[in-house]
Amino acid sequence: MIRFLTAGESHGKALTTIVDGFPSNLQISKDYINQQLKRRQLGYGRGLRMKIESDSVEIISGLRFGKTLGSPVSMLIRNNDWENWQNIMPVDPVNDKIQKVSIPRPGHADLVGISKFNFDDIRNSIERSSARETAARVAAGSFARKFLQEFGITVGSYVESIGGVYPEKPFIEKLFKNKLQKNFTAKIVSDKADKSTVRVLESLQEEKIIDKIKTAKKRGDTLGGTFIIVATGVPVGLGSFMNYDTKLDAEIAYSIMSVNAVKAVEVGEGFLLADKYGSRSHDEITF
Amino acid sequence: MIRFLTAGESHGKALTTIVDGFPSNLQISKDYINQQLKRRQLGYGRGLRMKIESDSVEIISGLRFGKTLGSPVSMLIRNNDWENWQNIMPVDPVNDKIQKVSIPRPGHADLVGISKFNFDDIRNSIERSSARETAARVAAGSFARKFLQEFGITVGSYVESIGGVYPEKPFIEKLFKNKLQKNFTAKIVSDKADKSTVRVLESLQEEKIIDKIKTAKKRGDTLGGTFIIVATGVPVGLGSFMNYDTKLDAEIAYSIMSVNAVKAVEVGEGFLLADKYGSRSHDEITF
């Protein structure tokens, strides 16, 4: 059984990840994980934080000579700006008075956090509810990614839309209709997306999105968006219909929905299927 | 910790549910559970099966004098048509030759099931992948429903659309804008839906849907749809942002997506948020 725990406040000393359950002798390097961490930090118009960060992993245990030992892997992602935060986020008690955060932001866990955990400083809850926690998950996920590669399974992603700007020639339709190039893998589409500042597949769309982001910034506003995840090389029969809690769709929905700000998940055509006849929805059985 | 397991093949002797972890002294009756099972069987144009069924629960253990004992609750939902299936689905070996199901249906677990579990009879996999399993979950869920009621929490639902026929005056918009009647509870909307053959809220929509179903039936086809689940009386702070696996949104997505044929889940406005500015997406903080 593969499992993991993450720990760490957004402006604390470091994020910690323990990943447990991967087999021994899996080859993986710090560089490989850092590359994934870097992909997380792509994006136009992201906050200053992203520039300061340039996350880098320190592997504490679980590997020897570049290979897993089968033991739990421990990793740290240090906060590069810790120097400026050590008086605000110290582990130990301090004598000085600290300025508390007292104005909760809408659409965030600020208010509910201090109610639930009985705090008088919103910082105590925003530090962990921050999306920065996902960096620790990326570190954990790198092991999964590397492990799946051994079986020829790749998982890739791209941004479908930001602020309502969708692609002209949606890649997804080709994908659903099985009209992609012969040797298509999720890696191909993901690599292409990595080359775009906003991880989209079309350059015109990219321009429009950057404009939209600029506008939003000027207005002091933010934008929503959608992203597509593709996996290729997946063998038939992962997951099981034998129980409500072994279904692959459910596991995927769980993982995606647990990411900050995600409010919807579709598998395959998703909601599009709702308006269709069954005869148009079901995949034909082929050899 | 509340947990449950279900067992049972679609045309087997009975479905079994064990629900564990509810406190002692919770009052609940067979009638209450049967009423929920009946709600599951509502619907226009459903297969013959639904008429045969008229599911009824037999509580085997976990209750005494109409109250929970704190011990695991065991329940059976018998297959009313078992008599006609006992030669096809017997637990014990038989001498007779059995006609195997050999043509897999698209959009079902038929083919993947026999591959994964090494069968030569598709029946072996369709019996458990059948949506009939959800009856056992309804029995389990009845305890959750009753338990939540003790805290003034009600969970209700209605069908939003079938085959692309949506309501004229979508209730959901009022809900999102907080423009519902003062004492609105999820029960109110759910009770209203229960009065419709297809569990919608508008009678014109109901007519159109029934027409659409008739058409689909004639064509030997099926229809998709969408449904809305509402919960009221929910206290602030359920779930937690402290871990990826304690987030309420994720848990909800998991549960919904684990239901047969569900391919998409939204929380709140869901995908609508993707195209909006943040300033239009976040709930205002009020007293």
Added chain:
Amino acid sequence: MIRFLTAGESHGKALTTIVDGFPSNLQISKDYINQQLKRRQLGYGRGLRMKIESDSVEIISGLRFGKTLGSPVSMLIRNNDWENWQNIMPVDPVNDKIQKVSIPRPGHADLVGISKFNFDDIRNSIERSSARETAARVAAGSFARKFLQEFGITVGSYVESIGGVYPEKPFIEKLFKNKLQKNFTAKIVSDKADKSTVRVLESLQEEKIIDKIKTAKKRGDTLGGTFIIVATGVPVGLGSFMNYDTKLDAEIAYSIMSVNAVKAVEVGEGFLLADKYGSRSHDEITF
């Protein structure tokens, strides 16, 4: 992952077991499970209950034509004396006044049960804390036993002592010194024990124990005892030292200690090792 839940009160309608996670196509029969249930009921001087019982399993689901489907297996073990208990242990409310059990027994969960679960009738807690629950576990365990047999692994047991009466020529010493017959399997010792009324290996010991039981009965008293479990054919490397919660010893201790009245568990020589030099404790490494 193999998991199971049991339900059922000692004098309720039936015990229920759901076992989940066994692979498909495992051959197992009602007779096989009943044979294991019968072994649970062996013993001299056991209460009247054991005679009434003669437990028999009804498999509700999870099997077809004598083979597992890979789906959860559901089983009932009915209470043969239910007729006489249906007014005392009914699931539904009754009008009649019921005589409550109000005197807690020492050494039982009687008192703590009613405190913890807020009951005014001790019966409500003794029904589930009863050792009869282990019958449901035996049913679950039968699947594990059958599954392990496929790999040549057998698990057997015998009673080492009752009331302080130990064997003259302890089998266990031979076992520890590897001085058993060449083709020794756990099944051999277990089958031998099954032939004894009190499941011991020596007939003189059996006589003495029966005398001791008679004496205890006359005094209105009970006796303690010890039992040995042996497994043979076990491959090297089950469990793992990588985590505190994957250690086989710990799992075994958990399972054994969860059986009613068990208050101690040893692995191998157990406490004997405490007084020895390490050089006398460690198994020599051989080919």
Added chain:
Amino acid sequence: MIRFLTAGESHGKALTTIVDGFPSNLQISKDYINQQLKRRQLGYGRGLRMKIESDSVEIISGLRFGKTLGSPVSMLIRNNDWENWQNIMPVDPVNDKIQKVSIPRPGHADLVGISKFNFDDIRNSIERSSARETAARVAAGSFARKFLQEFGITVGSYVESIGGVYPEKPFIEKLFKNKLQKNFTAKIVSDKADKSTVRVLESLQEEKIIDKIKTAKKRGDTLGGTFIIVATGVPVGLGSFMNYDTKLDAEIAYSIMSVNAVKAVEVGEGFLLADKYGSRSHDEITF
């Protein structure tokens, strides 16, 4: 739900612990945890390692101003001797040839470890199977200890015997007979034990044990032993008989047996009960 994961090789850079599920606002300090770590390192005749170590915890996250945030707590216990091991236990690949450990020790996980995890260097398995992992558990356990203190529950321990040298006036008998001083707490006995080099309660016993250890050392041998754990202030009703996997005895047995070299666990009088009449075994019910 409280849970934790540990990671780290015995001679690696550091041990890591993530503890999750403790409530917010629990006061705990580095010193408190270090004090517990120091208690783990007490003992006469322990290896050189213990002197080098003098373990000290670094809290990475989960606390602010000396109080828990309700978020997962991450801690490092660095290997003080890492400097001398960085060429033997590096995370990254190296060019130099490394001397492999090739002679497995009896009574250790050496041989089974390399078989199970497919290594050709025994070091790869002894590093994680080492008892040093328990230091990470002590760090985790410190939070449990501090949390329980808030409810007046203390857990203490002492060494009962080493190499077969038992106390003259066994404290445990007084404990079982309820003949201890009025305000007895587990802390009292534990503090007393902490003052002994070998954590026993009697000075004569201590002398004898030290002699025995000296003898064993001269012979190049090791000694076994037994220890007693006492908890006081524990409320009635922890754990539950409702399920095999919620029983407190079973949980305790699991935890204790998962510690390296532990091969037996008793609750209360344990095996002593096996030879007694029930009337002598059961605690009398008192007010």
